[in-house]
Amino acid sequence: MIKVAFQGEPGAFSEAAAFEHFGSDIATVPCETFDDVFAAVEAGMVAVGLVPIENSLGGSIHRNYDLLMRHSLSITAEHYLRVRHCLIGLPGAQLSDVKRVISHPQGLAQTEHWVRAQLPGVQSDPVHDTAGSVRMVRDAGDPALAAIASRRAADVYGMHILAEGIEDDAANYTRFLAIRPEQILPTGDAKTSLVFTVRHQPGSLFKALSVFALRDIDLTKIESRPLAGHAFEYLFYVDIVGSQSSDVVRRALDHLAEYAAMLRVLGSYPRHAPA
Amino acid sequence: MIKVAFQGEPGAFSEAAAFEHFGSDIATVPCETFDDVFAAVEAGMVAVGLVPIENSLGGSIHRNYDLLMRHSLSITAEHYLRVRHCLIGLPGAQLSDVKRVISHPQGLAQTEHWVRAQLPGVQSDPVHDTAGSVRMVRDAGDPALAAIASRRAADVYGMHILAEGIEDDAANYTRFLAIRPEQILPTGDAKTSLVFTVRHQPGSLFKALSVFALRDIDLTKIESRPLAGHAFEYLFYVDIVGSQSSDVVRRALDHLAEYAAMLRVLGSYPRHAPA
Numbered sequence: 001m002i003k004v005a006f007q008g009e010p011g012a013f014s015e016a017a018a019f020e021h022f023g024s025d026i027a028t029v030p031c032e033t034f035d036d037v038f039a040a041v042e043a044g045m046v047a048v049g050l051v052p053i054e055n056s057l058g059g060s061i062h063r064n065y066d067l068l069m070r071h072s073l074s075i076t077a078e079h080y081l082r083v084r085h086c087l088i089g090l091p092g093a094q095l096s097d098v099k100r101v102i103s104h105p106q107g108l109a110q111t112e113h114w115v116r117a118q119l120p121g122v123q124s125d126p127v128h129d130t131a132g133s134v135r136m137v138r139d140a141g142d143p144a145l146a147a148i149a150s151r152r153a154a155d156v157y158g159m160h161i162l163a164e165g166i167e168d169d170a171a172n173y174t175r176f177l178a179i180r181p182e183q184i185l186p187t188g189d190a191k192t193s194l195v196f197t198v199r200h201q202p203g204s205l206f207k208a209l210s211v212f213a214l215r216d217i218d219l220t221k222i223e224s225r226p227l228a229g230h231a232f233e234y235l236f237y238v239d240i241v242g243s244q245s246s247d248v249v250r251r252a253l254d255h256l257a258e259y260a261a262m263l264r265v266l267g268s269y270p271r272h273a274p275a
Numbered sequence: 276m277i278k279v280a281f282q283g284e285p286g287a288f289s290e291a292a293a294f295e296h297f298g299s300d301i302a303t304v305p306c307e308t309f310d311d312v313f314a315a316v317e318a319g320m321v322a323v324g325l326v327p328i329e330n331s332l333g334g335s336i337h338r339n340y341d342l343l344m345r346h347s348l349s350i351t352a353e354h355y356l357r358v359r360h361c362l363i364g365l366p367g368a369q370l371s372d373v374k375r376v377i378s379h380p381q382g383l384a385q386t387e388h389w390v391r392a393q394l395p396g397v398q399s400d401p402v403h404d405t406a407g408s409v410r411m412v413r414d415a416g417d418p419a420l421a422a423i424a425s426r427r428a429a430d431v432y433g434m435h436i437l438a439e440g441i442e443d444d445a446a447n448y449t450r451f452l453a454i455r456p457e458q459i460l461p462t463g464d465a466k467t468s469l470v471f472t473v474r475h476q477p478g479s480l481f482k483a484l485s486v487f488a489l490r491d492i493d494l495t496k497i498e499s500r501p502l503a504g505h506a507f508e509y510l511f512y513v514d515i516v517g518s519q520s521s522d523v524v525r526r527a528l529d530h531l532a533e534y535a536a537m538l539r540v541l542g543s544y545p546r547h548a549p550a
Contacts, residue, residue: 202491212477218476225334
């Protein structure tokens, strides 16, 4: 039974992603911060960590890119979780009982239209996290109070799902990365994630991307990020299709290393398609 | 006196950005949502709107890119605001009085280490927004309660700054865009923002970027974003150096329009350097 570290409380969306990805036969280890997840993997306290790296509505989670850069761990898998929000109340509570809704501000924001249409006039209050809001509903014991969180959070606290799939935008996916101390090079359909910098001059990114274009290697993500403390210098986050176990990818990365001021390959891993 | 719409309450960081950018001789118009800011500009109720588009820690604000795509408004300026958080209490309160801190979760997250070191054991509670947390401190009248917000929020509510510059990461900038119904083409040092899609095949982004590289046009931002409802298709956000008033930029954009499946030029505007 492998141990999987995630950030958040039991019932967090990250924990739901862990079960979806690794199956039910794992032991999940809740951590307070993303730093704690990386530290737990590095110290060998868990076999693997699972952290969110980007959301289709919220964008990239730079904090976790920073942590990937700071630690020598490898990405060994990706997983897209479709974020489905539930309205969760006490067992026996009805939708018509609800007078106040609590959740993480992101949960409130992503269900704002549904709540306004279905529960006109109810009060919405932010709390620290989605799973924690379900615990607060249980502890309050008040049928007028409801939480917005994952189905799993309702299970964890034995609470009742009043409505499911209440997110305003169905195209709400969070991409998670599994991180381990050692690389596991995939051989089938795979992606490789990298971070690099190039000297800042017109055409420098174009030249860097030529190492992939000339080899017909496809890109699935590219993002520039201003480098802290270096105005007008940039990090680039790039995901390419292919594994470091392939000669053509290895040659492209060698070629990029020649040209880039800094290059870090974060890992190769099997490609996951959003459900 | 021009009217400037922003999202949030009086004293929000967006309002602080409006005063920094336009000077003190403006009338700011608070709006509940980003949609309301765009609607106010489109309806001519205000001369200009100012919305955040990316933060150096949090990444791009996709919602505002979506709104730029949905409305026919032009970007006419950019402004980088250095996000400086203050701890704000009642007049006469001391740092040692503080037992509970409230703010938007982002304000709490960005000052977490400072609060833990300087105010060990205090309780942190999330509320809807930073400026609103200062209003709550005023209304509570309790010296044990403090808010984390902008200096401007303390001024708006006549509250006292207990500590300033308490953000953990000094490289905390938010980039704002000014939006107006009509283009104002700049002639000096400028940027142009665009959104485009290309057919998804290896090398297609590389070919698109060649229209800039071959003309020595510099990129200051690039980001791919999966297109909602089209798995494996992408929008690209790109900022280039130069104005549409320049022939070389116009030719590059014409060239890109030939190749891109969709191209939308969001505006040209004077370049602003972070302070």
